[in-house]
Amino acid sequence: MSDLKFGSAFDYAPAPETTPVSMRKKYELFIDGEFVPPRAGKYFQSVNPATGKRHARIANGDASDVDAAVKSARRAYEKVWGPMAPAERGKYLFRIARLIQEKSRELAILESMDGGKPIKESRDVDLPLVAAHFFYYAGWADKLKYAFPGRTPEPIGVAGQIIPWNFPLLMAAWKIAPALACGNTVVLKPAETTSVTAMHLAEIFQEAGLPAGVVNIVTGAGETGHALVGHPGIDKIAFTGSTGVGKRIAKSVATSDKRLTLELGGKAANLVFEDAPMEQAVEGVINGIYFNQGHVCCAGSRLLIQESIHDEFVSRLERRIETLRVGDPLDKNTDIGAINSKAQLGRISELVGSGIEEGATLHESSCALPAEGFWFRPSFFTGVTSSHRVAREEIFGPVLSVLTFRTPAEAIARANDTCYGLSAGIWTDKGSKIFSMADQLKAGVIWANTFNKFDPTSPFGGFKESGFGREGGLQGLAPYLSF
Amino acid sequence: MSFTLQFPVPALDQVGVDERAAKFTSRSIKNEAKRVGLKMAVSMMDLTTLEGADSNGKVSYLCRKARQPMAERYDCPPCAAICVYPNQVAHAVTELEGSGIPVASVATGFPSGQYPLDIRLEDVKDAVNSGAAEIDMVISRGAFLEGDYARVSDEIAAVKQACGDAHLKVIFETGELQTYDNVRFVSQLAIEAGADFIKTSTGKVSPAATLPVTLILVETVRDHFLATGKKVGVKPAGGIRTAKEALQYLVMVKETIGDDWLTPDLFRFGASSLLGDVELQLAKLVDGNYQSADYFSKG
Numbered sequence: 046m047s048d049l050k051f052g053s054a055f056d057y058a059p060a061p062e063t064t065p066v067s068m069r070k071k072y073e074l075f076i077d078g079e080f081v082p083p084r085a086g087k088y089f090q091s092v093n094p095a096t097g098k099r100h101a102r103i104a105n106g107d108a109s110d111v112d113a114a115v116k117s118a119r120r121a122y123e124k125v126w127g128p129m130a131p132a133e134r135g136k137y138l139f140r141i142a143r144l145i146q147e148k149s150r151e152l153a154i155l156e157s158m159d160g161g162k163p164i165k166e167s168r169d170v171d172l173p174l175v176a177a178h179f180f181y182y183a184g185w186a187d188k189l190k191y192a193f194p195g196r197t198p199e200p201i202g203v204a205g206q207i208i209p210w211n212f213p214l215l216m217a218a219w220k221i222a223p224a225l226a227c228g229n230t231v232v233l234k235p236a237e238t239t240s241v242t243a244m245h246l247a248e249i250f251q252e253a254g255l256p257a258g259v260v261n262i263v264t265g266a267g268e269t270g271h272a273l274v275g276h277p278g279i280d281k282i283a284f285t286g287s288t289g290v291g292k293r294i295a296k297s298v299a300t301s302d303k304r305l306t307l308e309l310g311g312k313a314a315n316l317v318f319e320d321a322p323m324e325q326a327v328e329g330v331i332n333g334i335y336f337n338q339g340h341v342c343c344a345g346s347r348l349l350i351q352e353s354i355h356d357e358f359v360s361r362l363e364r365r366i367e368t369l370r371v372g373d374p375l376d377k378n379t380d381i382g383a384i385n386s387k388a389q390l391g392r393i394s395e396l397v398g399s400g401i402e403e404g405a406t407l408h409e410s411s412c413a414l415p416a417e418g419f420w421f422r423p424s425f426f427t428g429v430t431s432s433h434r435v436a437r438e439e440i441f442g443p444v445l446s447v448l449t450f451r452t453p454a455e456a457i458a459r460a461n462d463t464c465y466g467l468s469a470g471i472w473t474d475k476g477s478k479i480f481s482m483a484d485q486l487k488a489g490v491i492w493a494n495t496f497n498k499f500d501p502t503s504p505f506g507g508f509k510e511s512g513f514g515r516e517g518g519l520q521g522l523a524p525y526l527s528f
Numbered sequence: 529m530s531f532t533l534q535f536p537v538p539a540l541d542q543v544g545v546d547e548r549a550a551k552f553t554s555r556s557i558k559n560e561a562k563r564v565g566l567k568m569a570v571s572m573m574d575l576t577t578l579e580g581a582d583s584n585g586k587v588s589y590l591c592r593k594a595r596q597p598m599a600e601r602y603d604c605p606p607c608a609a610i611c612v613y614p615n616q617v618a619h620a621v622t623e624l625e626g627s628g629i630p631v632a633s634v635a636t637g638f639p640s641g642q643y644p645l646d647i648r649l650e651d652v653k654d655a656v657n658s659g660a661a662e663i664d665m666v667i668s669r670g671a672f673l674e675g676d677y678a679r680v681s682d683e684i685a686a687v688k689q690a691c692g693d694a695h696l697k698v699i700f701e702t703g704e705l706q707t708y709d710n711v712r713f714v715s716q717l718a719i720e721a722g723a724d725f726i727k728t729s730t731g732k733v734s735p736a737a738t739l740p741v742t743l744i745l746v747e748t749v750r751d752h753f754l755a756t757g758k759k760v761g762v763k764p765a766g767g768i769r770t771a772k773e774a775l776q777y778l779v780m781v782k783e784t785i786g787d788d789w790l791t792p793d794l795f796r797f798g799a800s801s802l803l804g805d806v807e808l809q810l811a812k813l814v815d816g817n818y819q820s821a822d823y824f825s826k827g
Binding site for chain 1: 538539540541543544545547548554555556557558559560561562564565568747750753754757778782783785786787788790
């Protein structure tokens with residue numbers, strides 16, 4: 046049997062990103078336009094996941110800090126940001142967007158150092174989208190009446206926003222930009238393991254002259270988020286994260302008059318038909334599951350492949366994962382970086398263990414892994430059925446589950462056989478099939494012959510336990526307005 | 529005009545092909561990797577002159593350049609071959625005596641191929657008799673676009689026979705075939721008809737070689753190898769002018785088809801002006817700074 050050799054000929058030399066950045070030793074809270082120490086004086090350690098070593102201390106905000114932040118946001122809403130002419134608010138957002146572009150290299154490097162994602166993704170995907178979101182919503186600030194003809198949109202007040210660790214800056218942008226464009230003020234809580242870049246974003250807010258209190262950032266762990274969700278001065282909660290935490294937030298908010306949007310987990314199906322553009326489908330599946338180490342809520346984590354092409358597709362995947370370069374997130378040639386935290390690595394390992402135990406076959410890249418830090422080889426399971434845990438639970442790592450189907454009807458039934466419904470992919474050369482499949486898939490975002498494409502003008506959000514409410518686009522304005 | 533390939537060709541999505549090709553351009557090739565890649569590019573280069581004004585004198589210049597592209601201290605390998613019109617083959621063979629560098633000749637009424645088949649075959653035989661070790665033929669694009677695939681296939685087989693021991697490179701002129709589906713189909717057709725190499729372009733039509741089109745050629749060769757074990761070469765030609773672009777092609781080969789194709793036996797660049805920039809870049813790696821282009825002979 047002839048096979049390809051992916052060896053050492055024309056090996057790439059290390060190509061580390063060398064632009065100097067200033068990671069601080071200590072990060073404070075950002076309240077009322079100032080960097081202030083936490084009232085209780087407590088800090089926690091932030092770790093570089095590629096080395097496992099501590100690299101910064103982060104302020105651990107408690108309920109009193111949250112209270113100060115909410116009060117500051119309320120003052121700013123009532124005195125400054127709420128009454129401000131919408132076109133003026135837009136100017137601030139444009140200014141912020143431009144500053145993000147100017148500092149994008151530094152922010153990308155910090156994002157990779159703190160979160161473990163490869164620099165080529167933080168540089169080419171995250172940061173351009175961060176700036177694009179601010180630009181996009183800046184444009185809406187003075188046109189809200191045109192967005193909702195015949196209605197009178199008004200801001201809601203103070204928004205409490207809790208974001209995850211997989212796209213720290215991008216999720217901050219998704220939350221902050223529409224909230225401010227609609228005239229609200231914000232208290233943001235970044236994820237515990239990825240707080241650094243949010244604080245650099247706060248510096249940009251200062252530099253842009255954003256009035257004090259319009260955006261407040263309180264770092265901390267789960268308790269900090271809990272305090273924010275429970276604070277009576279909050280008018281709206283926007284949360285992106287796990288379905289488990291999302292359900293707890295929904296319960297807690299249910300007894301209040303707070304508005305709520307949730308963007309939660311996913312177990313997206315990527316449907317590949319036998320008439321698909323095969324080579325591009327392989328790339329799409331690879332991008333769908335290994336992008337950002339699989340730490341993507343809309344990751345294409347279930348590959349549903351037509352039985353007739355199963356074996357060929359699997360051998361193509363096996364070959365392709367051998368050419369993925371795993372390692373130093375700051376190397377410009379790295380395709381797959383570090384797993385975000387030790388805890389997440391543990392969760393991935395546990396679920397992969399269950400897949401093996403339940404009889405699925407694990408295929409993994411033969412690549413070497415660095416000795417220190419948190420790493421997982423790009424992998425996929427074959428022989429998976431809808432009853433396997435690896436087909437039902439979100440792994441949130443570089444691990445794909447391969448299932449099969451025989452007919453379009455079975456493909457739909459299997460794709461929808463999940464409690465999630467965030468995204469899906471369809472691969473076929475036949476346009477009519479794309480439309481009939483897309484009609485029947487229960488998912489908020491559906492990609493055809495591509496995957497993981499994002500744009501600020503396009504709404505994003507889930508069906509079923511993947512959450513409710515939309516972010517992005519015109520639809521992303523509505524959750525931050527009352528009529 | 530019914531015609532079936534032995535191995536059917538898969539569907540292609542143009543957006544996806546372009547996107548994949550663009551990813552190869554974001555690799556960062558530095559230091560030792562750059563040195564290795566640049567020398568490899570020179571060793572894969574079919575140094576080419578294909579002009580009406582070509583004379584023995586012009587070809588002599590080119591042959592000397594191919595033997596030793598750079599001063600000895602740069603440790604630069606010779607080029608893979610010299611590529612000329614049939615009339616210059618005998619002279620090039622004499623000029624390259626003892627160097628081990630083969631002479632490639634375009635033939636079959638290059639670049640249009642719009643001549644009767646017997647004349648095109650005579651063209652091939654004449655070039656081979658003059659000493660050409662490699663023949664770069666053009667397909668009948670008109671016949672292909674008419675849907676007369678059998679004729680295109682039969683002609684390639686006939687040229688292959690006329691080549692004897694000479695290696696056959698089949699030029700598609702992808703700039704005229706235009707769609708990626710056509711490129712994939714003709715690649716498979718040429719391989720099945722007996723091509724030793726498949727080649728994008730004559731260099732006389734724009735666009736000539738592009739990364740996405742060459743990727744389709746490489747993928748076809750890879751899939752055919754996986755199905756049959758047979759190794760066919762790939763030659764992008766025309767339009768590749770900078771060292772950076774050459775390295776992007778090598779990245780694509782390395783990550784798509786692997787180490788076995790990173791050799792002049794299976795991958796070539798058809799280029800007339802690429803060598804100059806590669807020389808500048810190689811010299812920079814050795815000397816630590818860029819030199820004036822005036823220090824390097826133009827060939």
